[in-house]
Amino acid sequence: MARAIRQNLSAGKVVSGGSTISMQVIRLSRKGKSRTYLEKLYEVILATRLELRYSKAEILALYASHAPFGGNVVGLEAACWRYFNRDVHELSWGEAALLAVLPNSPALIHPGKNRDQLLLKRNALLDKLQQAGVIDEFTCSLAKEENIPDQPSALPRYARHMLQRIVRDGGAQTRVRSTLSVGVQRRVEQIVQDHHKQLAGSQIYNAAALVLDVETGEVIAYVGNTDVEETGYHGEEVDIINAPRSTGSILKPFLYAAMLDEGKLLRNTLVPDVPTVIDGFSPKNFKREFNGAVPASQALIRSLNVPAVHMLRDYRYEKFHTMLKRLGMTSLNHPPDHYGLSLILGGAEGKLWDVTGMYASMARVLNRYFKRTGDQRYLASDFHTPTYTKKNVASDESNIKPDQSSLLSASAIYQTLDVLKEVYRPGEETGWRNFYSAKKIAWKTGTSFGHRDGWAVGVTPQYAVGVWVGNADGEGRPGLTGTETAAPIMFDIFSMLPGSAWFQEPYLEMQQIAVCSKSGLRVGEYCEATDTTWVTPKGLDARACTTHKRVHLTPDLKYRVHAGCAPLGDMVSVNWFVLPPLQEHYYKPRNVSYRTLPPYRADCGDQGGLVVMELVYPKPNARIFIPRDLDGAPGSAVFELAHRSALATVHWHLDGEYLGNTTKNHRFALNPGEGSHTLTLVDDAGVLLESQFEVFSK
Numbered sequence: 005m006a007r008a009i010r011q012n013l014s015a016g017k018v019v020s021g022g023s024t025i026s027m028q029v030i031r032l033s034r035k036g037k038s039r040t041y042l043e044k045l046y047e048v049i050l051a052t053r054l055e056l057r058y059s060k061a062e063i064l065a066l067y068a069s070h071a072p073f074g075g076n077v078v079g080l081e082a083a084c085w086r087y088f089n090r091d092v093h094e095l096s097w098g099e100a101a102l103l104a105v106l107p108n109s110p111a112l113i114h115p116g117k118n119r120d121q122l123l124l125k126r127n128a129l130l131d132k133l134q135q136a137g138v139i140d141e142f143t144c145s146l147a148k149e150e151n152i153p154d155q156p157s158a159l160p161r162y163a164r165h166m167l168q169r170i171v172r173d174g175g176a177q178t179r180v181r182s183t184l185s186v187g188v189q190r191r192v193e194q195i196v197q198d199h200h201k202q203l204a205g206s207q208i209y210n211a212a213a214l215v216l217d218v219e220t221g222e223v224i225a226y227v228g229n230t231d232v233e234e235t236g237y238h239g240e241e242v243d244i245i246n247a248p249r250s251t252g253s254i255l256k257p258f259l260y261a262a263m264l265d266e267g268k269l270l271r272n273t274l275v276p277d278v279p280t281v282i283d284g285f286s287p288k289n290f291k292r293e294f295n296g297a298v299p300a301s302q303a304l305i306r307s308l309n310v311p312a313v314h315m316l317r318d319y320r321y322e323k324f325h326t327m328l329k330r331l332g333m334t335s336l337n338h339p340p341d342h343y344g345l346s347l348i349l350g351g352a353e354g355k356l357w358d359v360t361g362m363y364a365s366m367a368r369v370l371n372r373y374f375k376r377t378g379d380q381r382y383l384a385s386d387f388h389t390p391t392y393t394k395k396n397v398a399s400d401e402s403n404i405k406p407d408q409s410s411l412l413s414a415s416a417i418y419q420t421l422d423v424l425k426e427v428y429r430p431g432e433e434t435g436w437r438n439f440y441s442a443k444k445i446a447w448k449t450g451t452s453f454g455h456r457d458g459w460a461v462g463v464t465p466q467y468a469v470g471v472w473v474g475n476a477d478g479e480g481r482p483g484l485t486g487t488e489t490a491a492p493i494m495f496d497i498f499s500m501l502p503g504s505a506w507f508q509e510p511y512l513e514m515q516q517i518a519v520c521s522k523s524g525l526r527v528g529e530y531c532e533a534t535d536t537t538w539v540t541p542k543g544l545d546a547r548a549c550t551t552h553k554r555v556h557l558t559p560d561l562k563y564r565v566h567a568g569c570a571p572l573g574d575m576v577s578v579n580w581f582v583l584p585p586l587q588e589h590y591y592k593p594r595n596v597s598y599r600t601l602p603p604y605r606a607d608c609g610d611q612g613g614l615v616v617m618e619l620v621y622p623k624p625n626a627r628i629f630i631p632r633d634l635d636g637a638p639g640s641a642v643f644e645l646a647h648r649s650a651l652a653t654v655h656w657h658l659d660g661e662y663l664g665n666t667t668k669n670h671r672f673a674l675n676p677g678e679g680s681h682t683l684t685l686v687d688d689a690g691v692l693l694e695s696q697f698e699v700f701s702k
């Protein structure tokens with residue numbers, strides 16, 4: 005201090021600060037105070053207190069984070085990013101030396117003649133470091149070759165939505181050490197942005213991706229939205245990862261797993277896929293066609309909606325609602341009745357954060373099953389939400405006792421993920437598409453009603469990746485499907501992540517049983533061909549196949565008979581795979597091996613011969629004229645059918661395409677267009693009526 009005062013007095017102005025690092029820290033904290041001797045004295049007192057209270061290392065850290073580095077750059081870390089665009093740990097000796105000398109004369113960094121002076125200062129420090137033996141001569145001379153950076157560039161904006169979220173969660177003005185991996189984050193941002201450039205051409209402007217570590221649930225990459233690429237505003241600042249969006253089919257695997265767990269379903273149990281009306285709700289498949297009946301595993305990977313609704317009706321939507329909440333879905337704000345069966349078709353909104361977390365939890369429970377021993381291999385807390393801050397999970401769990409059972413068992417989860425690893429998807433959503441992947445990934449896509457949201461979520465034993473694509477404002481686009489838009493992003497992200505082995509099979513918890521190869525049910529009395537399959541413990545109680553029946557036929561196999569109309573010696577008994585009539589109608593054309601049961605012999609009594617359905621208009625093979633509407637648009641005609649049963653539901657198809665159904669009054673307004681047409685009507689008992697007609701113009 006004495007030296008500084010003497011020099012300043014003789015020079016007539018302030019030329020020497022006489023400050024130690026501690027004094028400078030105090031000065032930085034008292035910005036704007038005039039540099040008088042009184043103030044200086046006060047600062048000395050404060051600095052002494054600082055010295056007494058903090059270690060040298062702490063004081064240096066305080067200094068480094070508040071020191072000026074030229075312009076509006078404050079703090080060592082900000083300086084690293086703005087001058088060198090990298091983290092403080094990645095600095096070279098030359099860069100470190102520059103940042104060390106800069107706070108003493110921050111103005112030198114500005115372009116101009118001062119820069120030579122700054123270079124000299126830096127090199128002097130490097131020389132000192134070499135003399136002190138910290139660096140060798142070679143390092144020193146290399147460091148001196150480095151240029152001095154130009155104007156500071158803007159701070160990088162990596163993980164900006166993650167930052168938003170931290171602030172929203174109350175983390176503003178604090179230092180948060182996130183679980184993000186900088187490398188993965190940057191690459192995922194790049195992947196999303198690359199796809200965004202293409203998608204923007206189809207007026208799809210937003211996308212989000214979340215990468216989780218399965219074991220910990222920690223966030224590795226968090227891309228909440230796209231970066232602004234084109235002119236116009238498309239809600240790029242919205243953090244989609246945390247926004248509730250319609251879930252499409254993305255929740256179907258949880259229903260499949262829950263039903264396997266309860267033995268309500270085995271892996272390939274046939275599920276109905278026929279025109280269905282439940283409480284006025286009439287689900288449609290993405291491709292508006294029906295398969296009659298499909299194995300549940302196929303229904304899952306082809307994402308068929310009608311079988312899913314049948315499955316949910318069987319499981320009960322109230323129970324599924326509870327299950328989803330317990331699995332971690334936080335956006336189910338309404339009671340179960342509000343959603344009803346639409347719960348499985350995207351009737352509920354979900355956040356990418358929750359959904360990806362739920363997939364990760366499934367994988368975690370399965371992984372950890374093998375890490376525990378005995379018959380207590382589950383921990384309720386293995387199902388948990390993702391986290392972006394480091395948590396000491398081990399200590400949290402040390403006082404929780406493992407359970408014998410789980411929300412979803414390891415065997416149900418294994419089978420579900422095993423079905424979902426299928427790469428070939430004869431996609432119900434967009435047509436066949438083959439995603440090549442060298443790694444095994446269990447994945448599922450989803451598309452919301454009106455093509456507003458495309459989802460893809462995948463898991464491996466190590467990672468869970470969730471991707472959402474759409475428009476933040478909810479605008480739908482043709483071609484916006486999970487398979488077409490989100491799945492390619494998800495596969496790109498997986499191909500960049502390290503691979504891992506596939507899940508282990510929890511054999512200890514599974515049993516092998518014989519199943520009917522056609523119905524996928526437990527082998528029944530009359531099943532012909534059988535397969536073996538692994539089932540969950542409750543799968544042992546799954547119902548046996550009753551689709552195979554014992555039928556009695558005439559020796560030429562042309563007619564059915566029964567004991568009342570044919571002597572025993574005159575009949576042969578065979579096993580026959582008999583689907584309910586309506587299922588049969590749609591199943592048969594797709595399964596060439598399916599054989600319809602022969603009719604009863606005339607003398608064996610049957611309602612055969614009675615006309616159940618009859619077309620009132622148009623009569624078979626009629627030529628009809630449909631006038632145009634007043635505005636010139638093609639008009640429509642009301643077709644009408646009479647049905648013997650007052651309770652019947654009739655399904656209408658025009659030229660093979662499903663139109664809808666009628667009950668009670670079987671009238672349907674149709675606009676078939678000019679030419680020949682085929683009208684196909686099927687009632688819920690499977691009775692079929694096919695009729696041709698022709699529409700002519702004047």
Ligand SMILES: [Zn+2]
Pocket residue numbers: 520521522523527528530531532549550551552
């Ligand atoms: Zn069978």
